[in-house]
Amino acid sequence: MAEIIEGGVIESFEEVPDVRVVRIRPDKWVEFKPGQYFQIFIPEGEETVKPYSVASPPSNRKYLEFCVKRVEGGHASNFMFNTEPGERLKMQGPMGRFVLQEQITNDIIFAATGTGISSIKPMIRTIFERGTDRQIWLFFGIRTENDIIYKKDFETLASKHKNFHFVPSLSRASEAWNGERGYVQDVMKRLIKDITNKDIYLCGVAEMVEQMRKIAEQLGFPKEKIHFEKYV
Ligand SMILES: Cc1cc2nc3c(=O)[nH]c(=O)nc-3n(C[C@H](O)[C@H](O)[C@H](O)COP(=O)(O)OP(=O)(O)OC[C@H]3O[C@@H](n4cnc5c(N)ncnc54)[C@H](O)[C@@H]3O)c2cc1C
Numbered sequence: 221m222a223e224i225i226e227g228g229v230i231e232s233f234e235e236v237p238d239v240r241v242v243r244i245r246p247d248k249w250v251e252f253k254p255g256q257y258f259q260i261f262i263p264e265g266e267e268t269v270k271p272y273s274v275a276s277p278p279s280n281r282k283y284l285e286f287c288v289k290r291v292e293g294g295h296a297s298n299f300m301f302n303t304e305p306g307e308r309l310k311m312q313g314p315m316g317r318f319v320l321q322e323q324i325t326n327d328i329i330f331a332a333t334g335t336g337i338s339s340i341k342p343m344i345r346t347i348f349e350r351g352t353d354r355q356i357w358l359f360f361g362i363r364t365e366n367d368i369i370y371k372k373d374f375e376t377l378a379s380k381h382k383n384f385h386f387v388p389s390l391s392r393a394s395e396a397w398n399g400e401r402g403y404v405q406d407v408m409k410r411l412i413k414d415i416t417n418k419d420i421y422l423c424g425v426a427e428m429v430e431q432m433r434k435i436a437e438q439l440g441f442p443k444e445k446i447h448f449e450k451y452v
Contacts, residue, residue, distance in 0.1 A: 229307045238290045243283040254320045254342035258313030262296045270296035273339035287338040318449035329420045333361040336424030360388045361404025426450040
């Protein structure tokens, strides 16, 4: 059974419109794997718990980072969105089996929509902290250029590592955008030609993950190479 721990919010800022990064320093450090989540106790109203993925890599022991999208009328997300430094929170974790494999022997394709990036970011960070000569792709589906969560982090990583390919795809791109357009699943389908020695990790809202999973199967990925997490 996962431990219940407490921690204090040390930072909370808007990363992109309606998406907030909340950093919590736990009173006691708990080991976790990239991709795992914590159940956060929402103390407002009737106490509930909601899962949020850890967006920071395990190597960063200063805090647990969460990246939360404000959902209209959503109880937990609005609570998280309004947290301020100094606030105390209770969490239970780590939980989840959507984790990065220990040995990276294949190329890896990551695909996320929205805050689904939260569980993928620590996986990618961990891969490059350990070092790899495999090709690592990140297909990221969002609406507009202003909605690209962790844009700078991924661009910096891509400029340092020639084997990291960052492919944001915008469903509502402006005229000026010269990257990929349209739904991320279509872009992935178009760009992935060869699935030999590749694993695929998918995360985001359930509908998108389901579509991506079907595409991965159509492309020929065997089931054991398709790893996924659905957020709702
Ligand atoms: C394993 C796991 C990890 C997760 N990690 C994260 C994370 O890192 N960041 C994050 O932001 N969320 C994450 N989620 C989703 C999160 O747990 C909540 O479900 C989400 O924040 C909405 O909770 P709420 O209480 O605000 O909304 P609720 O009160 O549960 O819902 C309010 C209304 O909004 C709708 N709704 C709920 N979620 C969404 C959505 N994403 N988009 C549009 N409409 C929605 C509901 O259907 C409902 O009608 C994760 C979910 C799972 C299962």
